[in-house]
């Protein structure tokens with residue numbers, strides 16, 4: 001009789017454990033992704049004139065990939081520093097109206113005497129390449145888009161930290177005459193009541209542009225993580 005202890009039973013390898021679990025479960029484990037890739041989203045960024053829509057969008061363009069910023073068609077004259085096809089597609093009234101006639105625009109509006117519209121083709125093209133779409137529209141445009149897109153798009157309302165901060169920014173920008181300023185500021189006062197038809201609100205405070213952009217990014221991340229994804233049909 002030997003006093004030696006029995007040899008230890010070798011513990012199963014990881015592979016053996018997996019095989020044993022599979023055999024007990026009755027089916028092999030799959031390496032398929034747990035969830036399908038998220039749908040492309042349309043994010044509508046809106047807010048009163050001078051709140052910083054362009055500033056937020058320009059910064060977002062620098063810091064985030066995979067987004068297509070839709071270039072709006074407009075009949076308004078080019079401002080100094082603006083680039084055709086980058087800031088807007090500057091078109092004649094005649095061309096614009098023919099786009100309307102041919103139903104090439106997702107929505108259009110007459111804003112301060114000039115037409116602005118969103119080309120459908122651009123949205124379809126970039127979504128089919130897997131990009132998310134960012135639309136920059138005024139409040140009137142956002143209301144129309146809500147009617148057209150319903151809950152299939154994400155609506156973000158940008159606000160300044162106070163009315164006076166917004167007006168000062170608009171004045172400092174020096175792109176509007178005194179009369180134009182009056183119309184924009186009076187309109188902005190009215191527009192806040194539309195806030196409730198938006199999904200998210202983001203404060204763009206003086207000197208805190210980066211915070212506003214981070215918040216918009218967080219919204220995009222949250223939307224891409226939704227269990228019930230929004231489905232866009234245009």
Ligand SMILES: Nc1ncnc2c1ncn2[C@@H]1O[C@H](COP(=O)(O)OP(=O)(O)OP(=O)(O)O)[C@@H](O)[C@H]1O
Nearest residue numbers: 049050051052053054055169173205206207208209
């Ligand atoms: N967080 C911020 N801090 C300081 N200045 C800002 C901030 N955000 C925007 N601005 C400035 O305020 C002015 C108005 O911003 P912007 O042109 O982006 O507004 P907008 O909402 O696009 O206006 P509009 O609808 O009239 O085109 C610009 O001169 C911009 O550089």
